[in-house]
Amino acid sequence: GLPGNCSAVECFHKFRAPPLQPPKRPVALPDPDPLASRAVRHRAYTALVQSAPLTPDHRAALIARGLSDDEIDQAGYASLSADSREPLLQAIQPTGEVPGVPGVSRSVKGNRWRLEGSPGLLIPVRDRQGRIQACQIRTDNGGARYQWLSSAPKYPGWTGRSPGTPFHVAGRRWMQGAAQW
Numbered sequence: 001g002l003p004g005n006c007s008a009v010e011c012f013h014k015f016r017a018p019p020l021q022p023p024k025r026p027v028a029l030p031d032p033d034p035l036a037s038r039a040v041r042h043r044a045y046t047a048l049v050q051s052a053p054l055t056p057d058h059r060a061a062l063i064a065r066g067l068s069d070d071e072i073d074q075a076g077y078a079s080l081s082a083d084s085r086e087p088l089l090q091a092i093q094p095t096g097e098v099p100g101v102p103g104v105s106r107s108v109k110g111n112r113w114r115l116e117g118s119p120g121l122l123i124p125v126r127d128r129q130g131r132i133q134a135c136q137i138r139t140d141n142g143g144a145r146y147q148w149l150s151s152a153p154k155y156p157g158w159t160g161r162s163p164g165t166p167f168h169v170a171g172r173r174w175m176q177g178a179a180q181w
Helices: 008-015 038-051 056-064 069-075 085-095
Strands: 078-080 104-107 113-115 120-126 132-139 146-148
Touching: 038 078, 038 085, 038 120, 038 132, 056 069, 056 120, 085 113
Parallel strands: none
Antiparallel strands: 078 120, 104 113, 120 132, 132 146
């Protein structure tokens, strides 16, 4: 029944939802940088993983998954923390051009750089020749468990690049020598 002595129309007006707000205009984002070459990405990501020490917790988690210390070191797993971003960015920059390396954002004015990504275990994604072409992050803070290290434009004033969907050679086969391919 209807409350009190009001009609269906009166009840509708009394209990209706607040008026909808007009949709916000989308913010114009900058165009993404062109994807850096395979050689540039490999140099940048190699510098990144070599400069990012693996935390004891991340090493223990990989060992619990059946990897040996040698396999962990050879694969190049690393840890990305909130504190490590500036030193890691400094390690990447001397490798050559960094625009277009997924995970590295630059201000549109071109005078500032930042390393993106949630804190977590950094997993190199390699091609058939063993070159690092992208990185995934197994996040430490919940949410999506695996994320790409990506700097696709998300904010006005900053641009970068998504890794897209790189072909990934999974498992230990690439470690045995790229000549098999």
